[in-house]
Amino acid sequence: MNKVRGIFIGRMQPVHNGHMQIIDKILEEVDEIIIGIGSAQLSHSLKNPFTAGERVVMLNQALAERGVDPSRYYIIPMQDINFNALWVSHVKMLTPPFSIIYSGNQLVKQLFSEEGFEVRQPPLYDRLRLSGTEVRTRMIEGGNWEELVPNATINLINEINGDERIKNLSIREISEI
Ligand SMILES: Nc1ncnc2c1ncn2[C@@H]1O[C@H](COP(=O)(O)OP(=O)(O)OP(=O)(O)O)[C@@H](O)[C@H]1O
């Protein structure tokens, strides 16, 4: 029998506990999950501080920490392209075949639904706290960002001195306004 595959795409700047909960939920519904690391070309900005490779490590280690069977997921960085009408084909070119897209993003849902994919809207877990924006804001302001992310994210951010990177970016970007 063919495997049922679902895809979930997010920028993961950084990987947080909301991502991990939604991945658990998706894995209850499909045989394999494709996790797309969106806007892979972006890094070193306040909204997108981490490189695609750094985000791959966070996610890979976080899934290992959670005991997720490595044969059930693919992690695939995907660059943005300037053509929304071609984006679904671009994603398909990069990924194993899939039939279901999980997203809360209106544009993503519309583009995949127009191409005939089944779109599922995942629930949002503790959204006031669990968002990349909240994690980055706490990092800049010196708050407790660690409680919002898996250990793997903390380890990678410590390894690359990510805390300092984001604080430096915030000084630079504010001084450039
Ligand atoms: N708390 C959450 N619970 C469940 N799913 C989430 C949560 N936060 C984000 N997602 C899912 O992750 C995808 C977006 O990934 P992304 O990395 O951009 O997250 P984000 O936290 O919204 O980021 P940012 O705040 O940096 O814009 C969406 O499809 C969304 O449904």
Ligand SMILES: NC(=O)c1ccc[n+]([C@@H]2O[C@H](COP(=O)(O)O)[C@@H](O)[C@H]2O)c1
């Ligand atoms: N034309 C394009 O390249 C295109 C279109 C829609 C979404 N995307 C990307 O998909 C990802 C969606 O994730 P979010 O739900 O976090 O916004 C983002 O990285 C976004 O840039 C790219």
